[in-house]
Amino acid sequence: MQEQKLQSLEIHEHVIEAAKRLEMGRREFLQFCTAMAATLGLPAGAEAAVAEAVAVKKRPSVIWLHFQECTGCTESMLRAEHPTIEKLILDVISLDYHETLFAAAGHQIEAAKQAAMKANKGQYLLVVEGAIPTKDGGIYCKVGGKTAIDIVKECATDAAAIIAIGSCASWGGMPSTDPNPTGAVGVNKIIDKPVVTIPGCPPNPYNFLSTVVHFLTFGQLPPVDELGRPKFAYSRLVHENCERRAHFDAGRFAMEFGDEGHRKGYCLYKLGCKGPETYANCPTILFGDAGAGTWPVACGHPCIGCTEQGVGFQKPIHQTAKVMTYAPPASFPRIVEEQGKGASLGAAAVLAAVAGAAAGAGAMVAKNLGLSHAAEEAEKAKQSSEQKPAEKV
Ligand code: FSX
Ligand code: SF4
Ligand code: F3S
Numbered sequence: 001m002q003e004q005k006l007q008s009l010e011i012h013e014h015v016i017e018a019a020k021r022l023e024m025g026r027r028e029f030l031q032f033c034t035a036m037a038a039t040l041g042l043p044a045g046a047e048a049a050v051a052e053a054v055a056v057k058k059r060p061s062v063i064w065l066h067f068q069e070c071t072g073c074t075e076s077m078l079r080a081e082h083p084t085i086e087k088l089i090l091d092v093i094s095l096d097y098h099e100t101l102f103a104a105a106g107h108q109i110e111a112a113k114q115a116a117m118k119a120n121k122g123q124y125l126l127v128v129e130g131a132i133p134t135k136d137g138g139i140y141c142k143v144g145g146k147t148a149i150d151i152v153k154e155c156a157t158d159a160a161a162i163i164a165i166g167s168c169a170s171w172g173g174m175p176s177t178d179p180n181p182t183g184a185v186g187v188n189k190i191i192d193k194p195v196v197t198i199p200g201c202p203p204n205p206y207n208f209l210s211t212v213v214h215f216l217t218f219g220q221l222p223p224v225d226e227l228g229r230p231k232f233a234y235s236r237l238v239h240e241n242c243e244r245r246a247h248f249d250a251g252r253f254a255m256e257f258g259d260e261g262h263r264k265g266y267c268l269y270k271l272g273c274k275g276p277e278t279y280a281n282c283p284t285i286l287f288g289d290a291g292a293g294t295w296p297v298a299c300g301h302p303c304i305g306c307t308e309q310g311v312g313f314q315k316p317i318h319q320t321a322k323v324m325t326y327a328p329p330a331s332f333p334r335i336v337e338e339q340g341k342g343a344s345l346g347a348a349a350v351l352a353a354v355a356g357a358a359a360g361a362g363a364m365v366a367k368n369l370g371l372s373h374a375a376e377e378a379e380k381a382k383q384s385s386e387q388k389p390a391e392k393v
Pocket of ligand 1: 069070071129130131166169173174202203
């Protein structure tokens with residue numbers, strides 16, 4: 001049934017055009033839309049709405065501001081090993097102002113920003129990267145003679161939605177580390193509109209892309225937790241999906257960097273891993289598209305809790321984490337829809353909160369995005385030749 005639906009979409013002219021524009025195969029484009037729908041926790045069939053939105057809808061204008069930060073958020077979007085992720089991001093949005101990426105400078109770029117805000121009044125997405133210093137009237141970060149505080153307020157006034165990208169913009173991040181000399185805070189401390197936060201230092205570009213695709217498909221940003229983080233990405237602890245979890249449960253720990261336990265891939269809890277108190281989908285979504293093992297713990301470094309306010313950049317790296325899942329919680333969330341009332345697409349957009357396993361499915365496709373068809377075929381051939389002797393036994 002699903003297969004048939006995908007086949008009928010494959011010959012849709014908008015899908016053909018979109019795939020061509022993105023230099024992807026039609027099947028690859030639809031796989032991407034299916035993965036995106038799964039990542040967002042949408043019901044079966046939603047990939048058609050996602051495909052239509054990406055293929056047909058007018059790209060939202062984006063005003064992207066930079067304040068106190070290292071530009072790692074932008075770098076993580078643009079430095080994918082293969083060009084696909086940043087190509088997708090730059091295809092689904094119309095980037096009308098971005099200080100790092102724009103060739104223009106000075107009055108020219110200021111004028112471009114004002115023109116974009118005027119032309120897209122009430123419809124543009126405001127993306128803020130970096131913390132906002134509040135001490136001494138906000139003088140520690142100024143652009144074009146205006147403080148970061150004034151710029152955020154000005155740009156937020158007519159924005160349709162606001163995204164704080166990275167831990168700095170979400171809650172102050174690294175610039176707010178004690179003693180926080182500039183009084184750095186997140187965007188939500190400056191304006192009183194809702195702010196969707198995508199923390200991480202840097203954040204995962206796939207989470208940003210999924211958030212924007214949700215906005216494009218449904219005209220609103222995805223459901224968030226009490227800290228403003230999209231639930232599809234931040235509802236599970238790193239510890240829940242960690243590949244070293246069996247070692248934690250069995251009491252096998254690395255005690256020092258480079259010791260036998262570390263070399264064998266044992267759990268990093270005793271080296272200060274904050275996975276047990278950090279909500280993020282790093283182990284399922286991974287970073288870059290280099291394949292398995294591209295996230296901190298898999299590389300042998302403890303999670304420092306970079307997505308978690310009060311943990312990342314606050315708790316010492318070697319301090320052991322508060323374990324929140326030692327005993328099963330008293331109640332678990334429902335994992336199946338009640339019989340009789342199928343969720344509508346609109347309702348699912350609002351309720352798309354429980355996406356732990358689905359995010360894994362999305363990650364698998366995300367991981368493969370950009371790999372050439374030939375490389376995939378070669379990998380498949382290799383796997384099947386490796387399997388053959390075993391079948392004979
Ligand atoms: Fe850097 Fe972004 Fe960290 Fe902050 O990411 S990667 S310091 S979250 O604002 O540029
Ligand atoms: Fe993984 Fe860290 Fe949890 Fe160990 S403590 S299982 S390394 S997340
Ligand atoms: Fe950050 Fe921990 Fe993920 S350090 S990138 S939340 S594994």
